[in-house]
Amino acid sequence: MKAAPEAQLRLLDLQELDTALDRLDHRRRALPELAEIEHAENRLRELGDALVAAQTEISDIDREQKKAEQDVDQVRARADRDQKRLDSGQVSSARDLENLQSEITSLQRRQSDLEEIVLEVMERREEAETRLRAVEADRETGDKALAELTARRDAAYREIDGEAELTKQARAGVVTDIPGDLLKLYDKLRDQQRGVAAAALLRGQCQGCHLQLNTVELNEIRAAAPDDVIRCEECRRILVRTKESGL
Known part of the structure; x- marks a missing residue:
């Protein structure tokens, strides 16, 4: 799947908002x-x-x-x-x-x-x-x-x-800033991954499963095009590249 880097970054904003909504829902029920x-x-x-x-x-x-x-x-x-x-x-x-x-x-x-x-x-x-x-x-x-x-x-x-x-x-x-196919994937993963579908790659670590990527995986990500949608090999969440990814 392809998506502009800016759209992928917006996934992190969307995830943060959805996580906030989940917390509010839990707070309401608890x-x-x-x-x-x-x-x-x-x-x-x-x-x-x-x-x-x-x-x-x-x-x-x-x-x-x-x-x-x-x-x-x-x-x-x-x-x-x-x-x-x-x-x-x-x-x-x-x-x-x-x-x-x-x-x-x-x-x-x-x-x-x-x-x-x-x-x-x-x-x-x-x-x-x-x-x-x-x-x-x-x-x-x-x-x-x-x-x-x-x-x-x-x-x-x-x-x-x-x-x-x-x-x-x-x-x-x-x-509105996220393409429909990417949003569809995000929503599907949200259902599968206990609410967390997109995570940042931070200093070589997936912030979804908190596992450190190995050298081979990091090299593959470095070689990927900026608009490639990357998935974590371990948790299968959308892995969003940022300036702090350590690539």
């Missing part, structure tokens, strides 16, 4: 905020699950408390009815009176036990409410942290995208 955002989102999902669990627990406790209070009311109502019967004098039989008094005493004990259960359930509800408030506070803190991280990420994106846009504009200007 922003520390991305990992922090993922962690924050996972934490918020955990807190969401914890919130549902806390709300469900309170709902279950409320049903339990309602049932316990209903049991207390039923026992109290029955004890009140028995007490009224006892106070009314309607029961005259000594045995019936004894049985009624015994039942009232039993109902009072049962009411006391049930009231203890209600108090215990109420205490559990207070504890559950405390846990719920703690989860809600953690989630609010997590939401704020995620918002801050997202804002930092978006600001970094804007900065990177701005640099990338300027670099792309500069690249477009360089591309």
Whole structure:
């Protein structure tokens, strides 16, 4: 392949710009905020699950408390009815009176036990409410942290995208100075060589694979026409001759 020396030199400018774009792309994908955002989102999902669990627990406790209070009311109502019967004098039989008094005493004990259960359930509800408030506070803190991280990420994106846009504009200007067939080869090698398609020959060393060329190879390059497109024998990248090539 043939190309004017000036066009070949422009390949180095193009390579530098493309390398800069690759770095910007890597920087965009490797922003520390991305990992922090993922962690924050996972934490918020955990807190969401914890919130549902806390709300469900309170709902279950409320049903339990309602049932316990209903049991207390039923026992109290029955004890009140028995007490009224006892106070009314309607029961005259000594045995019936004894049985009624015994039942009232039993109902009072049962009411006391049930009231203890209600108090215990109420205490559990207070504890559950405390846990719920703690989860809600953690989630609010997590939401704020995620918002801050997202804002930092978006600001970094804007900065990177701005640099990338300027670099792309500069690249477009360089591309116009490079023949189509040379540019096609460059693009093909970029895909094959992990982004580096053109490298300078610097003091007898390929700057693509960083290997020193032997005497035979250097003599072949010295003998080549200025517009010959040279390839590194080791890495097959386009080898661009410069004033510092050592030829």
